[in-house]
Amino acid sequence: MLETMKKRNKEFEAIVRMDGCVPFSNQVAGHKCGINNTGVLQHPDGTILKQLQPPPRGPREMLFYKQVYAKDCTDVKLLDLQQHLPKFYGTWAPQESPNEVYLKLEDVTQGFLRPCIMDVKIGRRSYDPFASQEKREEQIRKYPLMEEIGFLLLGMRVYQMDSESYITHDQFYGRSLEKDTVKNGLSRFFYNGKDIRRDAISLIISKIQSILRWFENQTQMHFYASSLLLVYEGFPHGVNGTKHRRIELLQGSECNHTSLTQSGRPCSQPYDTDHLHGIQSERNINGTCGESEDIGMEHQKPEKRVEVKMIDFAHVFISDSPDESYMYGLRNLLSNLEEILKD
Structure with missing residues (x-):
């Protein structure tokens, strides 16, 4: 040891x-x-x-x-x-x-004071068309529900207001989720120990819809085993938020x-x-060197309180048809997020 x-x-x-x-x-x-x-x-x-x-x-x-x-x-x-x-x-x-x-x-997490982060693999399958039969079977065994659900939670890190600390969930937690519990798994990402961050859900939905529109209008690439990285600000807004944000940025000015x-x-x-x-x-x-003005969360535009980016492109291939697998995953993810918002 x-x-x-x-x-x-x-x-x-x-x-x-x-x-x-x-x-x-x-x-x-x-x-x-x-x-x-x-x-x-x-x-x-x-x-x-x-x-x-x-x-x-x-x-x-x-x-x-x-x-x-x-x-x-x-x-x-x-x-x-x-x-x-x-x-x-x-x-x-x-x-x-x-x-x-x-x-x-x-x-992508730059500019967030307490970034809450989730990595979501998108698509009905996580192996590409050239994968061996062994590789295909391996990926299917990892999460047999990928075909039906269309996405897999690979990991998350969520700031908790009540304890002022982070909780984390890894890929094994994501693989434990069933069709009727995956929504609850997503909910955990937006629960800060006190409330469900409905504002973050709404803004993230808007960004995912924009990505879906891009896919609906392209037929030149297919994406396999690619992910969405979802980020929202976990730090409380308001005067205290401004004060602490400014202190942290000034401390970071020696960069x-x-x-x-x-x-x-x-x-x-x-x-x-x-x-x-x-x-x-x-x-x-870094957005920090030498800055001394107040730049708390309330000074940012609302859309800057969240970020959604596509990541991981080791399995992107040229095609001549819509990427139905990826779009299926995006739509099902959106559906679950919208249900959380309604609940």
Whole structure:
């Protein structure tokens, strides 16, 4: 046991030393930090680093991002899709391991003080058309109800007002949900220990409907084993919220001043600059350096209190027909959320 702990501590220290990157604290699903896969990391400039998976999955996901965010992209559907994805900042590799490639992405949870996060896999099946029979059977065994329900809760992290702490549920909780209990499982994501966050549900429904409209008007891609990342602000609104928000941001102002240049690139970090299309110049990629004005939740636009983004694109394939499987999952997810809102 002691040797195992020492080994894990060494692995963690190695990760921390990797150009100042650390394990992403808001990860609720997917690969965690480990011996063979460092999983999702957070770069000092605030972006997210997702390690490229082995071929063909990793290269396929990288190609997807590069096509959607290509500088010379003129495909209206792909340009419209950008609003539903994390911003793509190219690729990155640590100095000591230049062959270890990561996708450099927007941190969707950035700007939330107490982000409540849920990862939901969408679609009637989580294996692609080229999966082996063994792989298909494995995925079906994991959650036989995927075909009928159309989505799977992979993990969630929810801020509790009464205890001022987080509760978490992993993929095993999601797989335990039946057709008649999946709505209750979704409800847990919006329960803050005191109330159901109906305001967050309503705003998230609107964003998912926008994604559904995009799918209803495209016939060029099918998405398998892809997820929606749902985020809403768990911190209370009001004067106290403003005060605490300002304090936390000011404490975070000592962030090495990794502000964006006019081109939209973090000023001190090297990475692939060939695929920076779509990056908007902001005051700061962390939204914090040097800021001293009150920017509490009541100063944000209502739609900024939630975020919904599509993530995980290792199984995206060209098609010539509507993605009925993904749309089925979106519609069933919307139906359950609307029922929670009515209840």
